[in-house]
Amino acid sequence: MKLPYYLAPGQPRSAGIPFVKVIYKNKTKKTTPVLTLVDSGAQVSYAPLDFALWLGIKVDHKHPLDLRGFNNVVTTCYPGLTTLEIDGRDIEIPVYYGGAANLQCILGQDPFFDLVKITFERYNNLFSIDWLIKSTKIN
Amino acid sequence: MSPINLTKLLKKYKSGWVAVSSDYSHVVAHAKKFIELQKIVKDRKDVVVIQAFENYYNYLS
Structure with a gap:
């Protein structure tokens, strides 16, 4: 799937961010779709x-x-197995929870980047996520 | 592909959580805490939630 970059307020100029909509789930509970940063540096x-x-x-x-973090602040986080719905598919991966409310929502490499092929084309204001596995639950 | 521009929608929100309509035309709700916002929007499928920051240019891990 091809996804657009998002522009958000920033200085010195607006920030272009590769967000993907993620619904976080556990059993019968779930969130509304959350814009989550796809971060190859995490x-x-x-x-x-x-x-x-x-x-x-x-x-x-x-x-x-x-x-x-980049500013050397250390935040202790704890893993919790979580179902993530992305593009209509469910995957179950550990998400590390912690910190204050302003800890960012981030999809990092392990193991998400093992499950998908991600191509960033910032110059075209888009990036793509293509599933490498068929075993994810499709909604 | 054109980027989705949230600059105007988010400009007044410096912290907390913002729910915007799924067509990104307007803000549905804002709350200081994520759980507060979830209680407001409940199971609405026509909203998207985003963290509010004053400056997304230094948005990084």
Whole structure:
């Protein structure tokens, strides 16, 4: 699927961001579609702890991960197996939850980038996500 | 492909969470916390949620 970049307020100029709509799910609970950054620079996927609370996901406190941001601030996050609906397909991957409400929603490499082929064409204001696996649940 | 321009819609929101219509024409709701916003929009399928930041230019992990 081909997806557009989004323009959002920024300085010195508007930011072009590769967002994809993701519905976060756990059993019968789910979120509304959330614009989530596709980030090849992130090793894992993560979201604010509020998501886990809303979905009733029990995070794994035995395997914390300290996420170090660009400004060197460390945020401790905890993995929780989460169903993500993307483009009508469900995949189940660990999402690391933690931090304050302003922790960004990010789809990182492990394991999402193993499941899809992603091509960024910022010069065309688009990027594409093509599924490499057939075993995902299609809604 | 043209980018989806949220610049005007999001300009007044510096923090929290914003629900915008799925055609990106207007803001449906804003709340400081994600859970508050989910309670407002409930199961609406015609909205998209985004985090509000003053400056998305430094939006990174």
